[in-house]
Amino acid sequence: MLTNDTIAAIAATGALSVVRASGPLAYTVACKMSHSQSLEPRFMHRVKLFDQHDHVFDDGMMVFFKNPQSFTGEDTVEYYLHGGKIVAQNCMQTLEAHGIRQALPGEFSFRACMHGKMDVFQAEAIADLIGTRSVEGARLALEKLSGSQQAHLHTLRSKLIELAAQAEVAIDFADQDVAELSLGTLQQHVRTILDCIHTLAQSFERGRRLQMGCRIALVGVPNAGKSSFFNALVGEKRAIVSDEPGTTRDSVSLEITLGSGTATVEDTAGLRTSSSNLENLGIERTHQVIKNADIIVLVIDGTEHIDSTIFDFPPSAIAAITKKDLQAHPDPSVLEFLQARHIPSAHVSAHTGEGIATFLSLLQEASHVSRGEGELLLTRPSHLNSAQAGKAHLERALGADTYDLFASDLRQAIASLAPLLGGVIPDTILEKIFSDFCIGK
Ligand SMILES: Nc1nc2c(ncn2[C@@H]2O[C@H](COP(=O)(O)OP(=O)(O)OP(=O)(O)O)[C@@H](O)[C@H]2O)c(=O)[nH]1
Ligand SMILES: [Mg+2]
Structure with a gap:
């Protein structure tokens, strides 16, 4: 990365857009774009902004930070524009027309480190x-x-x-x-x-979970109700549900809010021995998801006798026993299986929503990351x-x-x-x- 030229980038787009520019040209270009003689540092200026053809492209705000009192330690100008991509893109095009280049990822932070404003850590x-x-x-x-x-x-x-x-x-x-x-x-x-x-x-494992959120895999045999349960958890009909075993082939994942963070929940293809190549590809993918998951949730049909032979992977944290609306008490084989392995479970119905809150509190407990004071x-x-x-x-x-x-x-x-x-x-x-x-x- 060069450090002696001037860089700019769109830093945010939403109801407002923020564009920032840093380097030796930042100040003069800001004066040109706003038709200003000079700009007082650290003062919010309300300005009309002109593109390279002298057409107004926005009526916005602008702050000039004189070096070294800026994030990067260089002259920096931040433009607060009306939201939407077009206004921010117009601003970037104008800056580029004035000899400022698009910043690379992390380049502002890199410059801040180079100028001793902070260290890499x-x-x-x-x-x-x-x-x-x-x-x-x-x-x-x-x-x-x-x-x-x-x-x-x-x-x-x-x-x-x-x-x-x-x-x-x-x-x-x-x-x-x-x-x-x-x-x-x-x-x-x-x-x-x-x-x-x-x-x-x-x-690192705890840190990664705090930073990236927990990865949760819903795993079970075909027709156990994984996709229905996934849809109930994420609150939208994202995964296809049908009474045909082997419906899910590709895993689908979505983020959910869990406690004071977010977690990624992944629906997977049902595990069984299949003669379909396509289904086997999906099953292979399920094993990959299991390998990468922080928490494996066993999804077990409460109305059927359990086939425990498929659960040949690392111990699961929790289980969801499905279809409570069809049968108030799970099949005894299911409870026996879970009790023998000390796997906590919730009896749920994707159709009525019953038990989902209990399941979520179990999930929250299982995904909790403890950290000592200041650790x-x-x-x-x-x-x-x-x-x-x-x-x-x-x-x-x-x-x-x-x-x-x-x-x-x-x-x-x-x-x-x-x-x-x-x-x-x-x-x-x-x-x-x-x-x-x-x-x-
Ligand atoms: N009554 C009732 N039926 C359910 C419930 N959950 C799932 N089902 C039904 O069970 C069948 C299978 O549901 P899916 O969610 O597709 O099951 P799956 O585990 O994703 O199946 P595969 O993708 O084939 O592995 C469908 O007919 C669902 O409507 C439930 O809580 N109550
Ligand atoms: Mg499915």
């Missing part, structure tokens, strides 16, 4: 805040943004740097017996840090990768039998952990991090 926290699917995820992102969680990470990095430096000193004093520099002592300190990195890596959870795959790569180097350092090897492993660990603990991040990784951000951020 905080920029990622903003992206998390924008994308989070739960209230607790937003709280976590705000804690990361405030910097309160980085003290711990920076301490880990400082300790690693200190240990690497001590190992290098020890190389020079290899012929003298200095107890505090013994390889064993240094390795003990590494073990403590390794434990912290391990705990961080393990926090840091990893939410980004890039942070998990960094932790895992760092862990591998630290584990090698524990097995090193010379100071040289130990110091070299530590240096590699420090480099791998940079996206998480801070430090110099290679350009290729930086570009990957920011390319995952949305445009205009």
Whole structure:
């Protein structure tokens, strides 16, 4: 990414559109577009905006942020326009006609980092805040943004740097017996840090659930009532329902509100041995969905004897026993099956809605993510990768039998952990991090 030209992007479209521009041309172009002699910084200007042919394209608002007091640290102008795509597109076209280019995803945040307005970890926290699917995820992102969680990470990095430096000193004093520099002592300190990195890596599953929401798969035999139940849960007739077994071939997913967050519910093809290639493709897909799910909901027809042979996958969190309107008490084989496996269940009817509230409270309990006060959870795959790569180097350092090897492993660990603990991040990784951000951020 270049950092010396001027960039612009549509940052929001809705009832209002927001376009932002940042860089050396931002101010002069804003003056031209608004026919203004000058613009007072940090003041909301009501202006008519003119395109490159001098035609008014909107009557809107504009704020100029003079560098370095802006999000990016550069001259920045934000345009608050009437909503709708056309007005925002007109604004972008005019900016481009004046020599400003369309920003790449995450480029504003990238510039903010380059100009020392925030570090990469905080920029990622903003992206998390924008994308989070739960209230607790937003709280976590705000804690990361405030910097309160980085003290711990920076301490880990400082300790690693200190240990690497001590190992290098020890190389020079290899012929003298200095107890505090013994390889064993240094390795003990590494073990403590390794434990912290391990705990961080393990926090990813909870962090991902907070950030992305839970993935819930509805699974069962054909005709169990999965699609009907799915429609009842999402509140619309999205999945096709019929009394013909094997109706659902392709999985359908939708988001639902669950507690103070959202979750993705997926309807799947019924599991059975089938001679139809098409149905088998759907069944293969069901197994894939099961593999990726956080919670598997067994959907079992309460009016029939259970065929437990198909439930050959990881333990399920909860079950929905369907068709309560047809039979007030589930078939005893169903209850026996669930009790033996300690699977909590709700007896529901997709037709009358009975039992769905009970099911939702079970689901909410099963999907709850606990987080200690101020606890840091990893939410980004890039942070998990960094932790895992760092862990591998630290584990090698524990097995090193010379100071040289130990110091070299530590240096590699420090480099791998940079996206998480801070430090110099290679350009290729930086570009990957920011390319995952949305445009205009
Ligand atoms: N009375 C009653 N019938 C239901 C209920 N849920 C589903 N059914 C009926 O059961 C049949 C199968 O329902 P689906 O929702 O298509 O079942 P499915 O599990 O998605 O089936 P496949 O897609 O074939 O795997 C349909 O005739 C539904 O109307 C219910 O709660 N009450
Ligand atoms: Mg179905």
